[in-house]
Amino acid sequence: GQSLEQPSEVTAVEGAIVQINCTYQTSGFYGLSWYQQHDGGAPTFLSYNALDGLEETGRFSSFLSRSDSYGYLLLQELQMKDSASYFCAVRDLENRDDKIIFGKGTRLHILP
Amino acid sequence: DTEVTQTPKHLVMGMTNKKSLKCEQHMGHRAMYWYKQKAKKPPELMFVYSYEKLSINESVPSRFSPECPNSSLLNLHLHALQPEDSALYLCASSQTSGGARETQYFGPGTRLLVL
Numbered sequence: 001g002q003s004l005e006q007p008s009e010v011t012a013v014e015g016a017i018v019q020i021n022c023t024y025q026t027s028g029f030y031g032l033s034w035y036q037q038h039d040g041g042a043p044t045f046l047s048y049n050a051l052d053g054l055e056e057t058g059r060f061s062s063f064l065s066r067s068d069s070y071g072y073l074l075l076q077e078l079q080m081k082d083s084a085s086y087f088c089a090v091r092d093l094e095n096r097d098d099k100i101i102f103g104k105g106t107r108l109h110i111l112p
Numbered sequence: 113d114t115e116v117t118q119t120p121k122h123l124v125m126g127m128t129n130k131k132s133l134k135c136e137q138h139m140g141h142r143a144m145y146w147y148k149q150k151a152k153k154p155p156e157l158m159f160v161y162s163y164e165k166l167s168i169n170e171s172v173p174s175r176f177s178p179e180c181p182n183s184s185l186l187n188l189h190l191h192a193l194q195p196e197d198s199a200l201y202l203c204a205s206s207q208t209s210g211g212a213r214e215t216q217y218f219g220p221g222t223r224l225l226v227l
Contacts, residue, residue: 033215042202042218043155087154099145099168100216102154 002026004088004103011109012078020073020106022088030091032064032071033100038084046073046086075108083110115139116219118203124225127193133222135186135203144186145216146178147202155202161186162208193226200224 004024012018022032031050035043049055049064049071061074075082085105092099116137125131135144143162147155160168161180169178175197177189186203200223204216 042220043216044218045215048215085152099157099160105152105154107152 002090002092002101004090004101006086006088006103006106008104009107009109011111012075013111014078014080016078017074017076018078018108020075020086020088020108022071022073022103024069024071024088024090024103026069026090026092028091029066032062033089034062034073035087035089035102036084037087037105043087078110080110080112083108116203116205116217118201118219118222120222121220122223122225124227125190125193126227127195129193130189130191132190133188133201133203133224135188135219136184137205137217137219138184139205139217140183140207141205141217142183142208143206144180145204145206146176146186146188147204147218148197149200149202149221159188190224193224195226198224198226 006022031048033048034046036046037043046060047055047062049062052064052066054061054063059076064071085107087105088103089100092101119134145160146158148158149155157170158172159178164180164183175192179187200221202221203219206216
């Protein structure tokens with residue numbers, strides 16, 4: 001089957017750096033995506049990694065290691081507005097279906 | 113325009129009511145999705161439309177009936193819902209459903225309460 005594992009909650013201090021990990025098990029792999037969702041809001045796309053290495057977009061970076069079936073989202077210079085849930089996601093290729101599978105989400109708490 | 117719009121924002125309905133949720137995008141995307149999301153849970157896929165045809169139905173009960181009148185619009189018709197169907201219903205779209213880089217754009221959702 002296909003599955004993703006990520007921590008349910010992470011707490012960090014404003015201005016600090018935090019890393020949210022995601023490990024996945026899939027029968028095929030087309031890349032790992034990250035989405036952010038604020039309470040009461042809709043998920044918004046943050047980043048996508050298809051190849052190994054680090055992708056940087058401003059304060060957010062995402063890393064992928066395909067050999068380890070592992071990725072992470074790195075948030076730097078944390079701001080209070082970064083308090084949200086973060087979901088990693090992969091394409092479901094098991095049945096050639098065109099859909100995304102989301103991890104259970106990591107709730108990020110930022111302390112002042 | 114990178115926006116997916118959904119109406120209504122909030123909906124309260126009784127178990128015998130019939131209502132519809134609407135979703136619209138003008139990004140030229142050919143894939144559209146309905147998700148259901150309960151509090152503190154990830155979005156759960158319900159339906160996928162690809163080029164206006166239903167390509168995935170995740171064994172959703174028949175009291176939920178999707179419709180794609182054209183490439184920009186997606187509806188979800190609701191009938192005889194149960195209280196456990198109360199949730200946030202999210203619509204999303206992507207360029208195609210088969211692209212290797214799957215970026216989905218989500219609407220703000222309809223918060224549904226079934227009494």
